[in-house]
Amino acid sequence: MNTFTLGLVVVIYLLVIAYLGYRGYSQTKSAKDYLLAGRDIHPFVMAMSYGATFISTSAIIGFGGIAGVYGMGLIWLTALNIIIGVFIAFLFFGRVTRKMGHNLDAHTFPEFLGNRFQSKKIQVISGAVIFISMPLYAAVVLIGGARFIESIFEIDFSLALTFFSIIIAAYVIAGGLKGVMYTDALQGSIMFLSLFFLLIVTYQKLGGVSAAHQALTNMVDLVPENLKAAGHEGWTAFPKMNSAWWWTITTNIILGVGVGVLAQPQLIVRFMTVKSNRELNRAVLIGGIFIFVATGFIYTVGALSNVYFYKETSQLAIQFAQGNVDLIIPEYISAAMPEWFVYLFMLALLSAGMSTLSSQFHAMGTSLGRDFIENIFPKKQFNSMLLSKISIIVAIIISIIIGYKLPGSIIARGTAIFFGICAAAFLPVYFAALYWKRVTKTAALWSILSGLAASVFALAFMHAKESEPLGICQALFGKPTLATEFPWMIIDPIVIALPVSIAVLIAVSLFTQKTSDEHLAACYHEIK
Amino acid sequence: MLGINDPGVILGYLLAVVGLIACVVYGALNWNKGMETSTEEIQRDLDWEEKDEHLKEEI
Structure with missing residues (x-):
């Protein structure tokens, strides 16, 4: 891979991000703009922002890699992501949240709960829960992005971490939720196109849809013994009932991630950024397609990478990636895809990380500023926008420190x-x-x-x-x-x-x- | 079906596709519906902005 070409592509990408961040900044005049994007966000932007925030780098690389090891059973997560994470979330939660949030004059999720129950205590505690637990999640994504930059540009990890944080901080702090959502929409679009192309080319390389699946089904005898013991019954089969992997996939992945999405503060706040139900109706269509492609396509490709690697090298995907699950997707992309696509995919991964992080920083900052500090000192009058900006800086610093300090094993969780x-x-x-x-x-x-x-x-x-x-x-x-x-x-x-x-x-x-x-x-x- | 024999995985794919179709059909049928922003809602928005401005001036 040519570092100069990649550098150029990334610089152009960052310039466009800077422009969108500036647009957010120039359109942000009040606390409502800063916290709720002025409540007049376009449905396309809302849906893409929801999707791009939801899908982080670890969802693509991590879960894609897991599909490479355990196979297509992960498609259940896609089904739940669409049915619960989009359809039910937008229509049954989103509509009422939008209207009630407006009735209650709520600017953030904790404020929504606080006003609904007429309790400042609930707002403060919810804000604190988010502010304390989210840095761990942000640290994962941050470290993932920084590691990625470190390996691509061969620069020092600390430098990559600082560089990555400053770029995101700049447009989140300046542009508020508008800056975040505009850049999310671009980043979501890059992710969508890359993953779409990835699946099409994969099927083409493996001789078509049925042929590719059949080849993978036929590999059932190649399942390693240790995976068989965990419940693996082939890459096109659901794990054996009551096995270790069956419990993991049903409770951890399907329940934890599939249902857990409904209670994500950084996603819930997006329902309050649109001005009527019409925008939510439109966002259902766009969001449904986005999540189908962004998750379903990568899980399918992850599983099918075994056919490719076995044909080319007589190794399984996990063997080719030397036992590192997180390397399956990157190794597959560099081995099987044309060079120009490798650049595009790099941008997609960078985008996935940045879009998730920007929303996390925004949610943490507003939880600390608007929900916690403003209510702990009720007698003082604060400038919400300024307070949120300062709080976002604090949130970013805490995330970076956590990223540095905690051992890798806990970060991954x-x-x-x-x-x-x-x-x-x-x-x-x-x-x-x-x-x-x-x-x-x-x-x-x-x-x-x-x-x-x-x-x-x-x-x-x-x-x-x-x-x-x-x-x-x-x-x-x-x-x-x-x-x-x-x-x-x-x-x-x-x-x-x-x-x-x-x-x-x-x-x-x-x-x-x-x-x-x-x-x-x-x-x-x-x-x- | 399409080279996949396991009912668990087939069902997963079917559900994902059904979910996708539901989202697309619902979104398309209701593309222009739900625009009933009431005058009250608009008024509340204006009040909100006014309060914001007022607060900023005070600070």
Whole structure:
């Protein structure tokens, strides 16, 4: 690969990003612009921004690589991403959120919950939960992007990290949510085109759709023994019921990521950026196509890479990548695709990382500024925009420090931890805020706290993937996890924490004082 | 079907495609619907901006 050509492509890309960031900046005049993109975002921009934020580099490289090892069973995640993450999210959550958010004058997700339950405490705690747990997730994406720049341009990791952070910080801080969403739309489009092309060329190389799948099906006898033991039954088959991989795919990937998406604050806030339901209707169409291509195509390609590698080198994808799951997709791209595509794919990966990070920085900054600090010091009047800008800088610095300090093993779990905590703490409350009038302020608060506590407990003491590297369980009880019976140590924390927060929400609601009819009427004004 | 024999994976692909079709059909049928931004909503938006301006001036 020619470093000069790649450098040139990246420079042009960054110039376009800078222009879009500047457009966001020049159109940002008020706190509403800064926090909610002025509430008049175009449906295409909204849908692409939602999709690009949702799909990070690790979703493409990481999950694509997992499909390379375990096969096409991962397509269930695509199905859930579209049905739950787009269709249900936009139409059943998005519409009501948009209208209620407007009725309640909410600028952020914690503010939405706080105003819905007339509780500053809920707003402050939600803001704090997001601000404390999200840097871990941001650090994963940040380090991923920096490692990528380090290897491509052969520069020092610290330099890559600083460079990458400053670029994103510049347009997030200056352009607010408008800057974030405009750049997201471009980045989403690059991701879409690259992944579309990738699948088409892959099928072409392997002799067509059916021939490619059949070749992969025929490789069933080549499954290594260790994978067979984990439940692998071939790359075009779902894992064996009740096997380790079956539990991982059903609870961790499908439930944790597939359902967890509904409670992501940085995605929820996007519902409040459009001015009417018409924009959401249009965004469903665009978002559905985007997620289908962005996730379904890469999982299929990941699995099919085995056919290519076996034909060319008599090795499986994971063997060719020397056991490193994260290298399967990059190795496949450089081996099988034309050179110009390698450049485009580099941009797609850079885009995937930047679009996710920019939204994370924005969400963390507004949680700290608007939701936490403004309510902790209620007597002081703050300039929301300025406070958010300063808070975003703080959030970025914390993410960078976490990225440097934490061991690699825990960093890799950052996404799952954040998704799990958000789902357990916020999903039942968010759903009830929209659809259950009987839910009370006290119940909402206790549901958030119990979901958070159950989630942290499961992460620290049950789910071996987190409890082992965290080491708290080892220090207290002398063993890596308290779960002794299969499959509890591999079941995702969401399976334990979500029922806890649902039960607390319902039980406490039934025994505490109802929300006043006037407030409910204000919340549900013009919501059918 | 198309070289895949496992019902679990076929069902996964079918669901993904059904989801995609649902999104496309719904979006296309309702492309121009839902534009009912009420005058009240617009007024609230204006109030919001005014409050914002007012706050900025105070600071």
